[in-house]
Amino acid sequence: MVFNWFKRNKGKAEEESGDTSASVPESQVEPAPPTPTPQQGESAAPPEETPVTEAALTPAGTIASASDHAPVAPSSTKPDDDTRGARSEADAEAPRRGLFGRLREGLRRSREQISASVEQLVLGKKVIDDELLEDLEAILLQADMGVAATRDIMDRVTQRVRRNELKDPAALRAAIRQALLDILQPRAQPWTPAKGQTQVLMMVGINGAGKTTTIGKLAARWKAEGYSILLGAGDTFRAAAVEQLTGWAERVQVPVIAQGAGADSASVLYDAYAAARARGIDLVIADTAGRLHTQGHLMEELKKVKRVLAKQDPGAPHQIWLVLDAGTGQNALQQVRQFHEAVGLTGICITKLDGTAKGGVVAAVAKALPLPIRFIGVGEGVEDLRPFSAEAFVDALVAETGS
Numbered sequence: 001m002v003f004n005w006f007k008r009n010k011g012k013a014e015e016e017s018g019d020t021s022a023s024v025p026e027s028q029v030e031p032a033p034p035t036p037t038p039q040q041g042e043s044a045a046p047p048e049e050t051p052v053t054e055a056a057l058t059p060a061g062t063i064a065s066a067s068d069h070a071p072v073a074p075s076s077t078k079p080d081d082d083t084r085g086a087r088s089e090a091d092a093e094a095p096r097r098g099l100f101g102r103l104r105e106g107l108r109r110s111r112e113q114i115s116a117s118v119e120q121l122v123l124g125k126k127v128i129d130d131e132l133l134e135d136l137e138a139i140l141l142q143a144d145m146g147v148a149a150t151r152d153i154m155d156r157v158t159q160r161v162r163r164n165e166l167k168d169p170a171a172l173r174a175a176i177r178q179a180l181l182d183i184l185q186p187r188a189q190p191w192t193p194a195k196g197q198t199q200v201l202m203m204v205g206i207n208g209a210g211k212t213t214t215i216g217k218l219a220a221r222w223k224a225e226g227y228s229i230l231l232g233a234g235d236t237f238r239a240a241a242v243e244q245l246t247g248w249a250e251r252v253q254v255p256v257i258a259q260g261a262g263a264d265s266a267s268v269l270y271d272a273y274a275a276a277r278a279r280g281i282d283l284v285i286a287d288t289a290g291r292l293h294t295q296g297h298l299m300e301e302l303k304k305v306k307r308v309l310a311k312q313d314p315g316a317p318h319q320i321w322l323v324l325d326a327g328t329g330q331n332a333l334q335q336v337r338q339f340h341e342a343v344g345l346t347g348i349c350i351t352k353l354d355g356t357a358k359g360g361v362v363a364a365v366a367k368a369l370p371l372p373i374r375f376i377g378v379g380e381g382v383e384d385l386r387p388f389s390a391e392a393f394v395d396a397l398v399a400e401t402g403s
């Protein structure tokens with residue numbers, strides 16, 4: 001019967017059920033960020049005491065410093081290597097390849113993992129029997145769909161087999177497609193800024209997940225759609241992170257509020273929000289330092305940023321999105337749960353789907369918690385950050401490999 005694979009591969013099931021010590025994901029990038037000194041974390045001047053001056057908000061495209069702290073990145077500063085996404089040649093190719101083509105290309109490795117295996121599985125088979133279903137289950141788990149999503153898909157497929165709705169193995173692909181769609185559709189909830197309300201979107205996540213890059217891409221998208229945007233350089237641990245964000249601000253031609261590395265993140269973001277409110281800017285996109293979901297003191301710092309922003313408006317930050325690197329596989333589920341518990345997420349962005357065969361993790365995340373999946377990243381170009389569409393995603397993931 002189905003789910004024998006689970007019994008044989010108990011370790012994997014334990015991994016998802018919360019035992020993170022079970023294995024290390026393929027491309028897990030989780031170096032610990034520098035630990036803040038107590039001074040950095042708590043004893044900086046309270047944000048309220050930091051005056052927000054006109055100088056804090058410079059004309060679009062220049063780099064602002066919100067205080068007397070060492071200013072960073074003059075406007076002539078070239079973006080460092082981390083901003084290579086900002087100047088990716090892939091951008092220029094976007095119109096030629098077409099948006100769906102880019103999504104398909106981005107998901108190529110994951111599609112090959114799933115579709116090629118399913119094709120292989122049904123080749124020459126006449127009936128859908130238990131053995132075939134068990135092999136299908138293994139394919140879904142290997143594509144990093146996780147235990148819950150795999151179980152859900154298998155239940156749906158098995159029921160259809162029992163009802164004689166799937167006459168032959170070739171019909172399996174369509175059945176998987178439909179089951180995946182049923183899981184993902186409720187999570188596809190697009191979000192766009194509201195004009196004239198000065199909202200704050202705070203981005204959180206572990207180191208290197210793609211927060212800063214995603215912020216740059218979102219700023220480009222929403223600026224092009226006519227929203228006024230301000231970036232808040234709240235990742236004050238790494239000087240390079242501030243430069244990376246200011247590089248994006250230059251490119252996208254939006255203002256940025258930044259202080260020197262080591263400044264109090266809450267203070268910088270408080271200033272950014274105050275400046276944006278004073279100017280009637282639609283949206284502040286707030287960068288934060290990468291941190292492991294397991295580092296309690298750094299999670300506390302995120303809560304502090306949230307508290308401090310709420311002093312200006314109890315509704316702020318209005319959105320808190322977790323950025324996940326798809327390559328982290330099932331570890332992403334722990335990140336979702338722990339960041340959500342700490343700060344209350346309102347959305348998820350899944351990046352680097354182009355660099356992994358673990359695209360199935362999107363389904364695993366969708367089953368972990370009922371949180372909206374806002375955007376997915378399938379490459380380094382601005383056009384490669386796409387609002388999450390369940391239909392387009394599933395079509396690109398579960399397709400004939402030759403098509």
Ligand SMILES: Nc1nc2c(ncn2[C@@H]2O[C@H](COP(=O)(O)OP(=O)(O)OP(=O)(O)O)[C@@H](O)[C@H]2O)c(=O)[nH]1
Pocket residue numbers: 082084085205206207208209210211212213214235238241244288289290291323351352353354355376377378379380384
């Ligand atoms: N291929 C690919 N690369 C991406 C994607 N999104 C981000 N990246 C790259 O991932 C790397 C890390 O991204 P960052 O934006 O610096 O990550 P971060 O979360 O801000 O990192 P910290 O500041 O260390 O917390 C950069 O080289 C990005 O260009 C994506 O969707 N696809």
